[in-house]
Amino acid sequence: MAGRLAQALDRWCLRRVQGRWTRAGTDAPELDLFELPALRAEARAMRRQIDRLVHAADARLSLPLTDRQEWPLGTDWIWRPDGWRGPLPDPGEVIAGQASQVSEDLALYHDCPLSEIAFRQLRNTEGRTPFGLALEVFGFRGNFLSLSLGLPEGAATGLGPRHVLRLDAVIEADRPLRAFARLNLKHSAGLAQQTSDLTQGGEAEFDLAYAGIGEARIERAWLDLIFNDVAMTRILLRDAVLSRRPRAGL
Numbered sequence: 347m348a349g350r351l352a353q354a355l356d357r358w359c360l361r362r363v364q365g366r367w368t369r370a371g372t373d374a375p376e377l378d379l380f381e382l383p384a385l386r387a388e389a390r391a392m393r394r395q396i397d398r399l400v401h402a403a404d405a406r407l408s409l410p411l412t413d414r415q416e417w418p419l420g421t422d423w424i425w426r427p428d429g430w431r432g433p434l435p436d437p438g439e440v441i442a443g444q445a446s447q448v449s450e451d452l453a454l455y456h457d458c459p460l461s462e463i464a465f466r467q468l469r470n471t472e473g474r475t476p477f478g479l480a481l482e483v484f485g486f487r488g489n490f491l492s493l494s495l496g497l498p499e500g501a502a503t504g505l506g507p508r509h510v511l512r513l514d515a516v517i518e519a520d521r522p523l524r525a526f527a528r529l530n531l532k533h534s535a536g537l538a539q540q541t542s543d544l545t546q547g548g549e550a551e552f553d554l555a556y557a558g559i560g561e562a563r564i565e566r567a568w569l570d571l572i573f574n575d576v577a578m579t580r581i582l583l584r585d586a587v588l589s590r591r592p593r594a595g596l
Contacts, residue, residue, distance in 0.1 A: 367392075418512065423590040427451045427495050429467060430475040430585055438466040451496045454481075455570075458488030470584055473516060478584040486577035495586065497567040505531075505564045507555045510593045513569065515548035516584035523581070524574040533562040544571070548586075553593055 370385060377385070417424065428434065428449045439446070441463040446454045454465060462484035470478045483491065513527050525544040529552045530537060538557045542550035569588065573581060 417589055418591050420591040421589050422592070423501065424587065425498060425501065425589075426475070426585070426587040429479050430477050430583075430587075433477065434467050437468075438464070440464050451498065452479075453494045453496070455490075455492040455494060456486075456488050457490060458486050460485045460487055462486065463491065473584045475585045478582060481573075481576075481581040481583075483576045483579050483581070489574065491573045491576045493571045493583070495569045495571070495588070497569065497588065501588075501590075502564045502567050505554070505567065505590070506561070507557070507559060508592055509554050509590055511552045511554065512589045512591070513542075513548070513550040513552075513586065514589070515544070515550075515571070515586040517544065517548045517571075518582040518584065520580045523576060523579060526570075526572045526574075528570040528572060529557075530568050530570065531557060531559060531564050532566040533559050533564045535560075535562045555593055 367389070370389075374382070374385070429452050434449055436448075441454055441456070444456055444458070446465070448454060448465060454463075456463065463486070464482040466480045466482070468478055468480055470476060479493075481491065481493070511529060515527075517525060523545075526541055527544050527550045528539055528541045530539050531554075538559050540552045540557055542552065544550060571583070571586070573579075
């Protein structure tokens with residue numbers, strides 16, 4: 347009985363909220379200018395939360411029901427950036443500067459003076475994720491093109507020498523190219539980095555026992571996918587997922 351009453355109360359509150367914002371949207375053109383800033387700020391705060399819910403729902407509902415990946419024994423954390431899980435606010439752009447923020451956890455960097463790089467999110471026709479990311483490079487006079495994956499804040503909590511981080515990526519290109527994955531760990535004593543060659547495939551493991559961090563507290567972590575010699579190349583990243591597990595004892 348209490349459960350049905352709570353559900354009925356939630357539905358009533360939701361109708362009240364919907365009615366309020368429907369009226370606000372209708373009245374906005376005529377509202378006093380002193381009222382609009384506060385109303386706009388409240389609407390933007392609510393929209394952020396709604397967008398988060400829609401993004402998460404789209405990501406989960408778009409996945410095939412048969413998606414079952416076997417993770418290494420002991421895996422206790424799995425993360426896939428937004429660009430592969432759900433639609434981005436801006437699904438495509440031409441990269442003008444040498445740094446471009448694609449989403450909250452994705453950024454593009456390069457050292458080329460030309461602006462002939464296009465980024466696009468597209469629907470995956472195969473694989474485990476509903477979306478993929480495409481990089482189309484035309485003229486390129488730089489040395490590298492990098493897609494940086496900023497790990498969420500909680501990923502660094504408790505991270506240390508006893509852990510192994512694993513990258514599982516699906517990368518396709520219309521010609522052979524050099525690719526690397528570089529793990530960056532910002533800690534209280536400096537910056538530690540580990541690099542793995544991705545040329546032969548999209549899998550890499552980073553054993554933090556060899557990262558040189560000791561017992562230093564990790565403050566931030568990010569992973570760079572680095573591509574060399576990319577002129578006149580289309581790179582399709584169908585998936586990129588990071589996982590963590592405890593390393594085997596010595």
